Amino acid sequence: MSGYKIGALAERTRTSAPTIRYYEQIGLLRRPDRQEGNQRRYGDDDVHRLTFIRRCREFGFSIDQVRTLASLVQDRTRSCTEARDIAQAHLAEVRAKLRELMALEVSISAFVATCDAKCVGGPGPDCVSLDELSMSNSGKTTPGCNADPGIAA
Amino acid sequence: MSGYKIGALAERTRTSAPTIRYYEQIGLLRRPDRQEGNQRRYGDDDVHRLTFIRRCREFGFSIDQVRTLASLVQDRTRSCTEARDIAQAHLAEVRAKLRELMALEVSISAFVATCDAKCVGGPGPDCVSLDELSMSNSGKTTPGCNADPGIAA
């Protein structure tokens, strides 16, 4: 009657069963009661907590950050400002990665454009686009790109 | 006289020595000659190839993609169009991730704003921002956010 099996919990939270077991293993989810036959049984509490966890993960928070955020939900005496600080730190990371990717977009689309311009008649030994990538020239990367892409994802 | 030791190669290509050994191990770099005493000796060819590899990696190409791109540099009969195709595929990935991150930025900054608005006087039991994340409501995520963030990085 009451209680979901792992498959039901997975479906409700758009998670996979192995992921749920993994979260249990790393202590992110509690170890649930077992029914006869050793199968896990979950309740609505678990649905809520896992929904929360998955949503945080979708937002790109690390497991460790999620761990902290989840503990804040429990402890109402801290909560909001601390959560905001974590979210703000994460926001800074997201924005940094965003800048990186935008620079990357410029570089790679420039590379593609160069290829198209120089090799119109198909492949040939005159192609220089690739060679330019192995030149240790002064900071300039792909022709037309002046952004430093930094370290990519 | 001629030949760089691994540290010199690392410095010239802004790589670490372990990474160079790792690239050798996975067959991305050739196995270099050894001097007396078993230390690796590299030449300018290696500097060029590794520069190329690192630049591709900075552009976010996977090791496998780099492997192909590097082989294209060797084989001039294919080269340009094939390289462009790889770059174009990668560009599509970068743009997809870019869209994801932009949606994420909106969601998280909305969350931070909610925290700031609702918990002006410091932490308290009235904070609801966190709770909203565990509600299994209809598609809406963080208040003020109507984008589907999808799967994060």
Added chain:
DNA sequence: CTTGAACCTCAAGTGGCTTTAACTCGTATG
């Protein structure tokens, strides 16, 4: 000759799961 930095190899750790293998359990049908 001694020191200490740089080199060597091999193995394990990182994050966040996914996949595989080999097993048991629960239920529906013949």
Added chain:
DNA sequence: CATACGAGTTAAAGCCACTTGAGGTTCAAG
């Protein structure tokens, strides 16, 4: 009642692209 099948169980390995650590050797300077 036998059996087939899906869903559950565990433990361990695999993924990516490195990084880190342990423990030993070589090289160049003083």
